[in-house]
Amino acid sequence: MSLKGTLGVAVIGTGRMGADHVRRINEVISGARVAAVADIDADRAEAVAAGIEDCTPCTDPAAAMADPAVDAVLIASPGPAHEAALLTAFERDLPVLCEKPLTPDAASALRVLRAEEALGHRRVQVGFMRRYDSGYLKLKSLLDAGTYGRTLMLHNKHRSPATPPGFTNAMLVNDSVVHEIDTTRWLLDEEITAVRVLRPAPSGNAPEGLSDPQLFLFETAAGQVVDTELFQNCSFGYQVGCEAVGERGTARIGDDHGVFVNSAGQWGGSITPGFVERFEEAYDRQVQRWVDATRRGEVEGPSCWDGYAAAAVCEAGVRAQESGERVTVELVERPDLYRSRG
Template identity: 55%
Template sequence: MTDLRVGIVGVGVMGADHAERVARRTAGARLVAVADPDIARAEALAKSLDVRVVEDPLDLIAADDVDAVILASPGFAHAEQLLVCLEHRKPVLCEKPLTMDAASSLQVVEAEHKVGRPLIQVGFMRRFDPEYAALKELLDSGELGRPLMLHNVHRNKSAPVTFRSEMIVRDSMVHEVDIARWLLGDEITRITVHAPKPSDLVGAGVLDPQLALFELANGTMADAEVFVNFQVGYEVRCEAVAERGSATIGLGSGVLTRAAGRWGGAMPSDFRVRFERAYDIEVQRWVEAAARGAIDGPSAWDGYAAVAVCEAGIESLTSGRPVDVDLADRRKILG
């Protein structure tokens, strides 16, 4: 079988990580081109991986020798780039967010539906993490009875000073939004986002940490603490509470030491360390699915639903009140 020829748009932290992954660790794929507004950065990466640089991302998407695309560009560029991927019938793995607002995300969903087959997979990599996958399997098995609640903790060591309050919802909490929908098996219909007195270690006007409550259509609930300037390290935990028990992931599986009057273990420095295996599995499965004309993961609808919830979450953060999620009727959109 011929390798899937992959082009990557955006080679910042995430895009460069994916470039290394496709070039060195993904079976059945070959990295052929990269594009980034920072030409020097793109050229340096391209040289190290022996691929070419395409100055215009839309030209990369349209290139005859690019079979599939990874979008790791800023969210504001996704709508246009996704529509061009659909125009050229190119499978695309799009890092979150799908787009910057629910209206344009819905337009992307509708455009893909008109193509007649799914081409867009959204980069919610936690679904591919072995611990999350095991938790999903356990809940779906019914062994613990019906799931009732989900508790989430999402902490980063630090965030840039440019990372504002609304970005905590749109770019960080969005992972908890997707996980709640996936693990609990329904849409989020209402979200409430509160913020305590912020940490003194964050920029002026930034509400960090934040605490959210998700209410789902099936009567389940999920909460999420998101703290992007935790100072200690990168920590993601999830506990599912069901009728006959609970299950927790993210407690750390590294070496636990006891010495010099202390006990403990190491904490990852950032998301790439904690979810390295998840990213590897995600990209490998995306490549295999793209080669057979399918997707194998979160869909464009999943990306749209997450954006719609986060849009309501930002409104709730501003108003201090619960906000209903304005979600289109899936049956009317997709049939």
């Protein structure tokens, strides 16, 4: 299939993630260029656009998408702004890579899903970047091949050195464990049907009012059980890992990254300081895959259904956090447009 020429991308939101995606498109991947940027902060938009040839700065996402040089949209603005930007992209039938969350709650995510469904074809890839990490890709391949028989359980760990000011218990679900929610659904090819949350005594490193660490327990439609240790103020670095337990064996990722050394009576390696460093390769691969698919006239990867399902599980997770009870996940019937998983 012949490819479209260089893809003109409008980047909506030029904060930390948006600016990093602008750099990625300009300096790392191939087949695309940044044609426009939009940010509510005009000075920031102009500063980002200033270093890019023929890049138009805007304060209105709709204006950026209306630029005739724009063929596709990358949304990296705060979650509450996603719905409006997505609906504007649908009006122009533009392909979209939308950073997670699709939207901040299940109701708005369902509205976006219905709007895309009305188009009759997919336009959105949701930015669940772990699906593009080399370790997770290898684990997915092993599970899909049935190498260790039927998968019975997953054990996840998700640790960060510290939370930013104002981080809440609900944000532990919506901003952190949402990644384990998506990878669970993707690795097992099953929906999560119920959530429980256990809250041990908080770490002394946790800010006042934040219950950290927490243990999340997911049940799937096929009867698998998944646990996730979430420890967002561990103080020593950023660690993400997953172990799959099958009928005939196990497979684990996330134990070692980079060089392993022996020196001066010590052995070991380094721990990455944050998610950007840990998943830099995954972000690069994700955006390159989106660009390549868009140039072929296709849409692949996590869909609006995946974004909606993750939001619904997050809502159940927050209720389980608050109540201490097992909470079931409520999903609408999956539309035919999303029957084929990305």
